[in-house]
Amino acid sequence: MIVRAAAKFQADFFIRKDEFEINGKSIIGVMTLAAEQGACLTLVFKGEDENEAAGAIARLFESGFGEEL
Amino acid sequence: MNLVDTTTEHVVEGIGVAPGIAIGPAYLYARAAFEIEDRRIASENLEGELVRFEQAVSRSERDLRKIAAVAREKLGESSADIFVAQALMLRDAAFYEAVVEHIRSDRMSADYAAHVVMSHHRQLLEAGESEYLRERANDMLDLQDRVVRHLRRGKILSTIDAESIVVAESLTAADIVLFSQRAILGTALDYGGATSHVSLMARALGLPAIVGMHGVTEQVASGDMLVLDGLTGRVVINPTEDTLAFYRDRQKRYRQLQKEQKKIVSLPAQTFDGHNVRLMANLEFMEELELVEEYGAEGVGLFRTEVLFLMRKRVSLSEEEQFKAYRRIVESVAPHPTTFRMLDFGGDKMLPLGHREHNPFLGWRGVRVLLDKPEMLHPQLRAIVRASHFGPLRILLPMVTELNEVYAFKERLGTVYEEFAREGLEYDPDIPVGIMVEVPSVAIKATRFAREVDFFSIGTNDLTQYTLAVDRGNDLVADKYQELDPAILQLIRQTVEAAHACGIGVSVCGELAARAVATPILLGLGIDELSASPIYLPEVKRVLRSIRMEEARALADQALQARDAHEVTSLLEVWLREHDCDVASMLEA
Structure with a gap:
């Protein structure tokens, strides 16, 4: 879901957890980050539309990804 | 290695998991193991x-x-x-x-x-x-x-022949989806159970399937003529002309029946004389949710919550994980109610606790485990109470034998309500709580229990096993496992009478509810709800719609006087034939 949202923007998008950093536009990257609920993540956006991209991803987090089991 | 003479007719049995009859050549599918080598290129x-x-x-x-x-x-x-x-x-x-x-x-x-x-x-x-x-x-x-x-x-x-019956050791759900595009006729597998994903997928695709055939791949060669009967779980290899004729006729009748069933889904579940009976679905997988509406079920009569746990091979799921699943079910089934049966580990459902018992069916299972393990009960109760805000639901307690268990459970539920009130969370403060009637002692004490709970759900599988002292997994005595034994019917009658006297409803959620041939008796005994795997509901409804309550009651009275289950079955067969429902008995085979 993150990957699909991020793909709509130009800006590069990275997610950091502990010492790892992965490409937020890569589904395999996001999966292998193995972020469980409650994990502390740092999101980095770089590029022309970085603000819009950051806003869209933040909304996704706030909505709890509309997640289902 | 062929130990069996493959040129003459013989039968292999397994578990039929998707109904229907397929007749055609076998295709032996070997899911080749792809050994990967460290190979370099020029x-x-x-x-x-x-x-x-x-x-x-x-x-x-x-x-x-x-x-x-x-x-x-x-x-x-x-x-x-x-x-x-x-x-x-x-x-x-x-x-x-x-x-x-x-x-x-x-x-x-x-x-x-x-x-x-x-x-x-x-x-x-x-x-x-x-x-x-x-x-x-x-x-x-x-x-x-x-x-x-x-x-x-x-x-x-390209390796799969179209119009063939695929025989394999095992298949994945993805294999089945893909094969169904080659118009395969059905599938027979060495491994797998009724609840595996491949079985679910085959049912959803309407593809006759049999699993658990242990060694069928060693007895069949590609091109052998096969008859696959998903209704009985039987595969006939190299059938004779007579056998083929029999199954072609059966196939024709089954297709006819299916056509009628499609029409029936949208009709009300009402007897000929206008008595309403609620037909509900038994569910195990989230993926089955869509079948509830497709087969015209009015809610879920039994959601086996332990399956969520078993599929993840874990003893505990967090409150959050459970809540998400329960909420999705409740929202999808609303406005009809969903009945969540509390975790029922033990018996034949191995408790993933590394715990072994000599006699698990008489051991630590169902509500006995729940009350002993608050770390299991509490998150589940909180998850269910949270989900109650999103649609109607009911709680069902498994393996109850004593009133004290009901009191203790209600106390725990009360504590969770208090927590929610304190935390300012929204919830339904009057969730109906019912119990499984699956142990004879509960049926015998039904009057006392009826005053304490909001509904009964009769689990005929365990009730039969405990009443007749028959382990149906034991081949030596399995023929004595008879759900229509007059003793079982007597216990059902007692339970219904006690319930109705206290103004509560009774549902049957065991396999008996899925057998359309038994529908007239269950109605005659006064059952208010039937809950079964969704695919069986149209046939149950078809029989139900031809019933007049007065006749059904008379039939139930007669059955209670019968000598044994065989006499009850004969009574039913005669009755169904007289009411022009005899196609139903064909499905029993």
């Missing part, structure tokens, strides 16, 4: 190898899009997601570019490079705590298999 073959890889990826992409489309159409969006995600992974830089890089700089063959890259990602996922992610590691393995197969011998599908 530099002049470099470009060729990259092209080969690109072709395999684009073919895999096409496969997956096709599978996703079929899954979406037949099973809904959520089932298709898994394949869409796999397709995305193919073009993901972390896979595609990484493989290309290994081919270019390390001169790895495409197969080996794909293996190396995927293994790396899989290890990361498998190292994690999350079961969800470990399942995704399996998806990656599927994906790797798929790409490697395309690399090695092109299209997987």
Whole structure:
């Protein structure tokens, strides 16, 4: 879901957890980050539309990804 | 190795998991193990190898899009997601570019490079705590298999004969979806259970299927003529002309019946003389949710919550994990109610606690475990109470034998209500609480229990086993397992009378509810609700709609006086024939 949202923007998008950093536009990257609920993540956006991209991803987090089991 | 003479007719039995009758040639499908070798390529073959890889990826992409489309159409969006995600992974830089890089700089063959890259990602996922992610590691393995197969011998599908019955050791759900496009007639597998994903998928696709046939792959050769009867779980290999004629006739009648059933789904569940009976669904998997509406069920009469746990092979799921699942079910089934049966570990459902008993059916199971293990009960109760805000639901307690268990449970539920009130959370403060009537003592003491609970649900499988002292898994006595024994019927009658005197309803959720042949008796005994696997509901409804309550009551009275289950069955058969419902008895076979 993150990957699909991020793909709509130009800006590069990275997610950091502990010492790892992965490409937020890569589904395999996001999966292998193995972020469980409650994990502390740092999101980095770089590029022309970085603000819009950051806003869209933040909304996704706030909505709890509309997640289902 | 053929130990059996394969030129003459013989029968192999398994578990029929998707109904229907298939007649056609066998196709023996070997899910070849693809041994991956560390193979390097010469530099002049470099470009060729990259092209080969690109072709395999684009073919895999096409496969997956096709599978996703079929899954979406037949099973809904959520089932298709898994394949869409796999397709995305193919073009993901972390896979595609990484493989290309290994081919270019390390001169790895495409197969080996794909293996190396995927293994790396899989290890990361498998190292994690999350079961969800470990399942995704399996998806990656599927994906790797798929790409490697395309690399090695092109299209997987071209190997399958259309219009054949696929015989295999085991298949994945994805295999079944893909094969159904080749118009295969059905499938017979060595392994698998009624609740495995492949069984579920076969049912959803309407493909006759039998699993648990232990060794059928050793008795069948490609091209052998087969009859596959998904209703009885029987495969006839090299049938004689007489057998073929019998099954062709049965197939014709079954198709006729199916047509009638389709019409019946939208009709009300009402007897001929206007008495309403609620037909509900028994569910185990989230993926089955769509069947509730498809087969015209008015709610879920039994959701076996332990299956969520067993599928993740874990003793505990967090409140949050459970809540999400329960909420989704409740919202999907609303405005009809969903009945959540509290965790029922023990008996034949192995408690994943590393705990062994000599006699598990008489041991620590159901509510006995729940009350002893607050760390299991409390999160489940909180998850259910949270879900109650999103649609109507009921709670069902398994394996109750004493009133004290009901009191203790209600106390725990009361505590959770208090927590919610304190935390300012929204919930339904009057969730109906019912008990399973599956132990004879509860049926005998039904009057006392009826004053304490909001409904009864009769589990005929265990009630039969406990009343007749028969383990139906034991071949030596399995023929004595008779759900229609007059003793069982007597216990049902007692339970209904006690319930109705206190103004509460009674449902039957055991296999007896799925047997249309038994519907007249259950109605005659006063049952208010029947809950069964959705696919059986149209047939139950068809019989139900021909019943007049007065006659059903008379039939039940007669059955209670019968000598044994065989006499009850004969009574029913006569009755069904007189009421022009005899096709139903055909399904019993």
